[in-house]
Amino acid sequence: MASSSSKCPVDHSAVADKCPVDHSSSSSPWSRFFSSSPEPKDSQQPKASPPAQLPLDRETSSIPKADGGNWVYPSQAQFYSAMARKNHNPQAGDMKVIVPIHNAVNERAWAEVMKWEAGQGGEKCGGVKLVSFKGRPGERSLRARWKALWGYSPPFDRHDWIVDRCGVRMRYIIDFYTGRSAGSPASNLSFYLDVRPAFDNWEGVKLRAERFWERWVGSLWSSPAPPDPVQSRP
Numbered sequence: 001m002a003s004s005s006s007k008c009p010v011d012h013s014a015v016a017d018k019c020p021v022d023h024s025s026s027s028s029p030w031s032r033f034f035s036s037s038p039e040p041k042d043s044q045q046p047k048a049s050p051p052a053q054l055p056l057d058r059e060t061s062s063i064p065k066a067d068g069g070n071w072v073y074p075s076q077a078q079f080y081s082a083m084a085r086k087n088h089n090p091q092a093g094d095m096k097v098i099v100p101i102h103n104a105v106n107e108r109a110w111a112e113v114m115k116w117e118a119g120q121g122g123e124k125c126g127g128v129k130l131v132s133f134k135g136r137p138g139e140r141s142l143r144a145r146w147k148a149l150w151g152y153s154p155p156f157d158r159h160d161w162i163v164d165r166c167g168v169r170m171r172y173i174i175d176f177y178t179g180r181s182a183g184s185p186a187s188n189l190s191f192y193l194d195v196r197p198a199f200d201n202w203e204g205v206k207l208r209a210e211r212f213w214e215r216w217v218g219s220l221w222s223s224p225a226p227p228d229p230v231q232s233r234p
Helices: 076-085 092-117 142-149 202-221
Strands: 060-064 070-072 129-135 157-165 168-178 191-197
Touching: 060 092, 060 129, 076 092, 092 157, 092 168, 092 191, 142 168, 142 191, 168 202, 191 202
Parallel strands: none
Antiparallel strands: 060 070, 129 157, 157 168, 168 191
16 A cells, blocks of 8 residues: 555555564464565565456455545455565465455454444544554553463454544554364464553543443343233133
């Protein structure tokens, strides 16, 4: 993506530079698609062009941008080129599988953000919009470290997304975990996304406190519904 108007919501330093995972990590479920090769000694060595049969068409996401329109995902050809620049030895035949998964994971992340934003007033100014994003695969969030202490596997990637709600900027932390797949792990990819607002401002604290109350305190205080009255027979 050469300009901000044609990016997908991941951490890109060049055209389609990343999908929402750290491909270089051996723990990443995407690692089965790519095998890293050493960096060439000559840094000026040109990279291979994408195969001619790879489509150039791109899918428009459902994620609105702050300056209008929606974010646009990379084409299969762009994705291939990005992986080749990273020396991940991509295979053209895998692009038709990887790119839709890449797009679906981003859509799921946005859907989780919108669950937090529901009822917070974003509809008054045309809806919540994604302003910027940053991949931070080498930095574990506080919650991810806490989960690791309890024996959970660490996330294979992390993103921070900044959204705008009628002038209020909110940072959301997204931890990407390998989920449980039905069937063989070699033929299925499953992800679990832990999405929540950061404690950067009062809004983030308020949303987290409300979610905690609804999920834990509210469930403890709620009483079961009374049974239907039994009609007596004459």
